[in-house]
Amino acid sequence: MSEHKNEFEPLPWQRSHLGYEGRFVEDVLVNLPNGNTVRVSQTANPLQKGNKGTKSKGKKSDKKGSSGKDLDALDDDPAATGTTVWDCGILLPQYLNCCLNDTAHNPFAGLQLQLPLDKCIELGCGTGVASICLAAHGKLAKSYTLTDIPVCVSHIQGNVDKNLSLFNTPGVVVQVAPLSWGNEAHVHALPIKAPFDLIIGTDVIYYDAEIDQIKTLLEAITHLAGPSTVVFLALDKQHAPKSVDLFVQTVAAGGLWRDVMNMSAKVPRDLITGTAVVLRLSGFVGAKGHKGRRN
Numbered sequence: 001m002s003e004h005k006n007e008f009e010p011l012p013w014q015r016s017h018l019g020y021e022g023r024f025v026e027d028v029l030v031n032l033p034n035g036n037t038v039r040v041s042q043t044a045n046p047l048q049k050g051n052k053g054t055k056s057k058g059k060k061s062d063k064k065g066s067s068g069k070d071l072d073a074l075d076d077d078p079a080a081t082g083t084t085v086w087d088c089g090i091l092l093p094q095y096l097n098c099c100l101n102d103t104a105h106n107p108f109a110g111l112q113l114q115l116p117l118d119k120c121i122e123l124g125c126g127t128g129v130a131s132i133c134l135a136a137h138g139k140l141a142k143s144y145t146l147t148d149i150p151v152c153v154s155h156i157q158g159n160v161d162k163n164l165s166l167f168n169t170p171g172v173v174v175q176v177a178p179l180s181w182g183n184e185a186h187v188h189a190l191p192i193k194a195p196f197d198l199i200i201g202t203d204v205i206y207y208d209a210e211i212d213q214i215k216t217l218l219e220a221i222t223h224l225a226g227p228s229t230v231v232f233l234a235l236d237k238q239h240a241p242k243s244v245d246l247f248v249q250t251v252a253a254g255g256l257w258r259d260v261m262n263m264s265a266k267v268p269r270d271l272i273t274g275t276a277v278v279l280r281l282s283g284f285v286g287a288k289g290h291k292g293r294r295n
Contacts, residue, residue: 013094014273015087016238030129034099036136036166040127040159043083054065068108081206082126082152088202088234089126093133094276095267096232100139104268111230111282121145121190123179123220124204126158131174131200138169139190145192147179181220195226201233205247208240214247221281222256231281232263238275251281258283 010017017027030038089217099105100115108115120141122131131144146156157176167174179186187194200222205213221231237246265279272278 011273012268013090015085015090016273028127028129030090030094030133032094032133032137034137038129038133038136038163038166040085040129040132041083041155041162042127043155053168081203082148083155085127085129086203086236088236088276089129090133091131091267091272091276092202092232092234092278093137095271096134096140098271099266099268105268107232107263107266107280108230109266113197113228113230115140117141119143119145119192119196119223120198120200121183121192121194121196121268122147123149123199123201123217123224125156126152126203127158128176132159132163133167134200135174136163136166137173137192138167138172139193141198142171143173143192144175145190145196146174146176147186147190149180150178153178159280170255179220181216184223187223194224195229196224197229199224199229199231203232203236203239204233205235205243206239208242209244210240210243214243214250217247218250218254218256222284222286225284227284228236229282229284231279232255233279233281235277235279236273236275237277238273246276248277248279251279256284256286257281258285261292 001101013030015023024042026042028040028042030040032038036185096107099107116139118141120131120143121132122128124146125131125146125148128146131146134140135144146160148156153176160174160176175191177186177190179190201217204217207213225231235247248260249261251257259282261282262279263280264272264276267278
């Protein structure tokens, strides 16, 4: 890995500095370590056909309180966060793909597990770029379940279909399902059932001072986790510095995970932005377990 020398200079793959068309409209290409190139579509308006729906990284909960990301009008989400590729959506899969055999940067260092894992689920996957990149690389898991609120599902499925030829690892399965955080019916209807070996999420905290969003995200993770589950979250403090800090503090003090590790320093410099935080949770013990610790 090359070292990124200037922390103020955008990384070559970084998207936050692009103009409107590149940022929100044009297809995004991601080059993987195995030579594959993932292509995903964006759209500035996921509700172009008049369907009522919501942003993926939303601000308000629905009337039932089922999700911190559900049932807001598009007018509340002019950037169409759910159908945009954000920096952490590239950062996390590239870190996991590139560093599996890198002693200095291995994301799973210290854990007793065997790759590939059986079941991976992504929360609030937006365009699906993170899981699609992992599946196209073919080393991490045997199945991937990409989830987001119902209005985003067709867009995600379109991106999965666009990359089907890249999922050539024998036995790999990539599926898309609706999942609003806190919606038990959605959890029970998942095509692959919990607990999952790996849970990932990128840019799933997007607005500041949103305690309900933090609560529903933690509940969603809890409903999908088991004793051997590993969770990776890539969060961007550029969008929500207070909420990201509060989330880290809440997880570390919550007692649900034996190990809450900030992995940011282990990510190669050319793969992480100055505002990104990469968390790894492991050792899920539930509400009566040991107090979590932040490393």
